[in-house]
Amino acid sequence: MAQTVAGAGRAAIGDSEFDRDTAITPRPGEPGAFDAELSAGWTIISAVNGGYLLATAARALGAVLPHPDPFTITAHYLTPSTPGPAELRTEVVRTGRTMSTGQVSLRQDGTERLRATATYGDLTALPDDVRTSARPFAIPPYAACVGTDDAPEGHRPIPGSTAIADRLDIRLDPATAGWAVGAPSGRGEMRAWFGLADGRDHDPLSVLLAVDALPPTAFDLGLTGWVPTVELTVHLRARPVPGPLRVGITTRNLAGGFLEEDAEVWDSSDRLVAQSRQLARVLVA
Template identity: 75%
Template sequence: MSEAASAPAGQAAIGDSEFDRDTALVRRAPGVYDIDLSAGWAIGNAVNGGYLLAVLGRALADALPHPDPFTITAHYLTASRPGPAVVRTDVVRTGRTLSTGQACLVQYDEDGSEVERIRVLASYGDLDALPDDVRTSAKPPAIPPLEQCVGPEDGPASVSSGSSITDRLMLKLDPATAGWAVGRPSGKGEMRAWFGLADGRDADPLSLLLAVDALPPTAFELGLSGWVPTVELTVHVRCRPAPGPLRVSITTRNLAGGFLEEDAEVWDGADRLVAQSRQLARVRLG
């Protein structure tokens, strides 16, 4: 639903990347879209929550008069599986600078009954129309140079086992937050990494929705293992990212009652805070 942007030779352009193809929807009727959720963005048998958020984000960008997500909140109701799905959108309000909409994604059980997987409420605007004024105390995360960081290919085979999504990402972890991969978690609840798409496509507001949920869970650095399903995820997109890899920092301060929060910041190569998020996730204890 958008034209491809130019890109250097050998690098996928925005609009002509695997990410764009796998989040593309077919409009069946006003506000109703069909999509085949790709198994390439799965972790085990479940589709990654950031990829799902990008799918719904793309549907809302088509349904609303403004192009860019400013804030988007998703509640994950049941685990999404690769395969056919339907996205339904509703326009809640439209204004001069912001428009608000909601969307849901549904799939069908073996008996044909409809199951809602995720529900979203979002406000959209135009990032290019925002003023340049920035007043912040936030600082980019201290991450070693990309060549000094480690990816799934550098660790044990079990690190990426059963996770198709790792083949579609350029993910290089800060070694200080990768101890979990060799059985030595730091216990600090931190995860930092360089992030990009494997085909070289530059980041845009929709791919930022993926970036905040693409790193290994902070629970791994707390000494826990297994699936950490998202219950709720809110993302704030602050500006359009500059070309090049992103730096993502995620922290958890409180794990209680089998749930933890993850606060993420995404920084671009111009040292701008381009996205923030908070999610509540469930963890397996014991």
């Protein structure tokens, strides 16, 4: 089911806008502390996207832990982050032969915005033994899905007129894009092909972005407005092979102004590379 994502150029990992904007700089004389510059290019309305924040925090943890890849990471979003300088402080909790655990705090102007705990290992060292009942969800071919320029005149663009949309190559399954023309399905589903606009291949950090980059499932329930993440947990199961990702997100329960979103991320070899769950608030416009 491999697909080719359209695009003129192809940025290498490490030389992409995503890599530059998640870069961290060690603080002299402060082991485990880093500075970052959160880019306005990854905002939704005026807040920085949660997946982008998680990738930045994970990069800081990867700089202090002896293992290269996050296996599981859980972040609590304490207050909205804004573009500009940020400070990340890490703590190594435990190191072992095959896994290590740490935590990281992201602050701006003295206010803690995010705190995350993660266990790292080496995804390439895992045995190639897959026994699963999970199957890739059905989605039309890339060319048959809809992007930011496909909304009819007078309707909002897909996935939305936000800065982050210009940095992503998202093609929504038309069956989950009806909200953009005033016809949400009511099922609480989003499915899409996902890539970075500059063609960069995926790695664990871009997968952390992918689980929180699609339009919220609240839109498919007929609701509009900001849906900020309260808590997000991601399990990474394998390194993705080159090619686009398929991201599917569902919600089963919206109650008391909160909903959960369960995501699956499949690579172009039909491998399930990540699963996530988040709790989010629904702020109706």
